[in-house]
Amino acid sequence: MITVDNLTKRFGAKTAVDHLGFEVRPGVVTGFLGPNGSGKSTTMRCMLGLDRPETGSTLFDGTPYHRLARPLHEVGALLDAGYVHPGRSGRNHLRWLAASNGIGRARVDEVLEMVGLASVAGARLRSYSLGMRQRLGLAGVLLGDPRTVILDEPANGLDPEGIRWIRDVLAHLAGQGRTVLVSSHQLSEIALIATDLVVIGQGRLIEQSTVADFVERFGERWVRVKGPALAALAAGVQQQGGEVQQIDATTWHVHGVECSTVGEIAAASAVVLHELSPQTGSLEDAFLKATAATQEYRSAELGAPQ
């Protein structure tokens, strides 16, 4: 269990993290989401004591990070796969990390095998691709077999096989009852692996909930209706305060009315339906809606092609 309480971090006049508090429960993967510049990485650094927060604290199973005797056995963190000396080999990078917590060389070889880097363990890190460095970073996380795992954008630079692999690893770790917190911009990935979400914007908590509840709350919902002649349905839907959107000749999307109500209107109007199904928007849609007010960097509208 991770407990973040009232965390505040300022860089000069800018408040990067603003009285942030949330909890991460064990046994599930928790996605940590926020727009660029929302304070995710700063929060993670503060949680690990790397950045000194102005206020607040973080507890890992009730213990502050700096009080952990052998932190790698309690918390495995990958903040940036680029935090390596390019002149060192992958094995030597893990060796110094392991030695700092009294972990033996055998475990280094074991985790190198686990992440698929055993064959290049002796190569200098300057020759590693970003994906290989991500794998090395994850090997560092696994070194101490920790109860808590914190990863910042772990899928960056990974190929499709690597992305699937990291998804399986995270699910496996959570399945073993560990606490797993993962930040990512790849919302489709988070939707696949996360059960819980912590969403922040401008350093403040926007929402903490399950993914399902988050999408339910912020995502768009509508009813898809298919049938050979739907025209008679429109008046009934509008009477109930809903709106219809014609997708094609046989498909409508009905907004603002429950699925059951649409079915009752169809029955009352003797309209033949081939499909009547409730639809929910994606995590991406819900995220964009939830964080719309806190987007720090916005793209300009693209003009029509000439």
Next chain:
Amino acid sequence: MINLLRSEWIKLHTVTMNWVLGIIAVGFPLLVTLLTANFGGDDIDFRTESLVEVLTGTTLVCALLCGVIAAASITSEFGFGTIRPTFAASPKRMRVLLAKGVVAMATVVVLAAAVQLIGWFAGSAIAEGRGADIDLADVPTAVPAMVGAVVLVALMALAGYGLGLMMRSTPVAVSILIVWPLIGEGLIGALLGQIADSDSIPRWMPFQAGFRLAFVGLQDDGPSRVVAGCYFGVVALVLAAIGAWATNRRDA
């Protein structure tokens, strides 16, 4: 603490640049000393003092390079970002910084001691082989100068480490470490000496005082070897302490 020392030793010896600097730091004084022992001066006139002077004098280069090794041991951590996994793996920062400093200083002491021992024994053997009369008893300040040279290397490493902690940048820390003792102190010392109308002021500039640890003859009115060593030691210790204090307080 043993774990941290082991971890820092792995970091230090697994970077090629440190090996290159270490080999130059050992090789340069040895090469110059042994060549001088073989070719320097008239065979009869080449004496113990000549051998020790060239050995301890060229150790100043060793000291500067060892300072660079110590400075880079911490600045490279900031430069490549490895300071973050380091402090994440060992959140008690002062212990990490202490371990890193101890490893750097212990390593350079071994290098400097090797230079003095190999330089003396090989150099005297070569010089005696061509007829020179070499005997440590001839020069009472020879052993103190050679021991002082080892201490100087250790203190230069400590000063370099402190500068590295404060600057967090290899080019800046190394520039200060090289330019300040070789040029900066000379200029400022001379200027202050002119103002105060005193010849001894330049000898009290911190690094110049430190260099006196390795001088064979100290007949001027500057600080004695012990006083100079203590003075430079305090300066180096203060640099390292300020750097460690700042690193402990600042974001990693």
